[in-house]
Amino acid sequence: MPHAPMTPAEYWDRYKPYKGDGTQPAPPAERFDWTQYPGHGPGAEFLGRPRRALELGPAEGKEAAYLARRGVEVTGVDFSPVQVARARAWWKDTPGLSFVQAEACAYLSSCSVVYDAVYSVWGAVWFTDPEELLPRVLERLSTGGAFAFSHAEPVAGSYGPQRMRGKWLEGREGELTVRRWQYAPDMWADLLKRYGFTDVDAYALTAPEPGKLGTLMVRGYAP
Numbered sequence: 001m002p003h004a005p006m007t008p009a010e011y012w013d014r015y016k017p018y019k020g021d022g023t024q025p026a027p028p029a030e031r032f033d034w035t036q037y038p039g040h041g042p043g044a045e046f047l048g049r050p051r052r053a054l055e056l057g058p059a060e061g062k063e064a065a066y067l068a069r070r071g072v073e074v075t076g077v078d079f080s081p082v083q084v085a086r087a088r089a090w091w092k093d094t095p096g097l098s099f100v101q102a103e104a105c106a107y108l109s110s111c112s113v114v115y116d117a118v119y120s121v122w123g124a125v126w127f128t129d130p131e132e133l134l135p136r137v138l139e140r141l142s143t144g145g146a147f148a149f150s151h152a153e154p155v156a157g158s159y160g161p162q163r164m165r166g167k168w169l170e171g172r173e174g175e176l177t178v179r180r181w182q183y184a185p186d187m188w189a190d191l192l193k194r195y196g197f198t199d200v201d202a203y204a205l206t207a208p209e210p211g212k213l214g215t216l217m218v219r220g221y222a223p
Contacts, residue, residue: 014082026090029065034121034150035215040208044070046219047146050116054140056104056149057123061087061097068097075100077107079124104128108136116142120149126180129161134195141222147197153204153214154182185216192220 032044044063047053050072055064058076060083068074073096078084084101091097100107104124118137120126125133126149137147161179183191185202192200197220205215 024086027060027062029062029069029091032063032066034217035205035207036122036152036213037208037215041205041215041217046148046217047117047119050146052113052115053117053119054113054115055123056118056120056125057127058087058099058121059083059123061091061099063119063121064097064099065091065094068094072096074098075113077102077104077124079103105132105136108133108140111140113140114142115140115145117146117148119147120151122151123149125149126151126182127178128181130181130191134191134197138196138222143222145222146219147192147221148217148219150215150217151180151182153216154184156184159183159187185218188216188218189220192218196223197221198223 031039033039033041034043034046035041044067047067050067052073053064053067053075055061055074055076058064058078059080061076064074064076064087068091076084076087076097076099078087078099078101081101084099087099091099102110105128118141141147159182161181163177163179185204189200189202192202200218200220202216202218205217207214
């Protein structure tokens with residue numbers, strides 16, 4: 001029997017599926033990790049000292065929970081209703097933390113809230129056309145507000161929108177295309193500057209072990 005068509009939201013519903021018994025426990029939220037290597041690289045200080053922050057594509061929501069536990073008012077926006085429901089259940093007792101089910105650009109275009117920081121940890125920034133996303137992010141940042149994100153270090157020469165492959169797409173490649181936007185650090189810096197961000201810093205953070213994949217780190221500020 002052929003697979004039923006999968007929507008983009010349904011694809012992300014399957015992110016980090018639970019394989020244990022009983023209720024899935026919440027992940028620890030004792031640190032803020034930008035990289036795939038726990039404890040490696042900068043932490044929450046990369047965002048400065050925001051009072052109000054927006055996370056794009058929080059999935060489990062542990063970085064959002066980390067900030068909220070330290071007095072930051074945080075909103076997490078995720079495309080997947082499954083991820084949002086899970087994050088809400090895990091962090092429902094965390095003051096100042098909320099999760100919204102929406103596509104990143106749609107949320108940024110419709111909301112009127114101004115944030116001191118907008119960030120994404122291997123999240124929606126990686127999977128959203130920057131030509132659509134960046135101007136919307138800038139509109140929602142306060143003066144001097146930080147926009148920061150991380151994702152896997154890009155493969156040299158594989159720049160622009162790249163078709164994503166993975167186990168959740170098996171047998172469905174003809175029905176759904178998931179893309180991620182990859183650029184070298186200097187390319188990201190040029191993109192942010194073109195859309196009005198200032199003091200842009202973009203670099204590849206080397207992995208803690210030789211031969212491992214590094215992490216792209218990008219940060220810019222609203223003028």
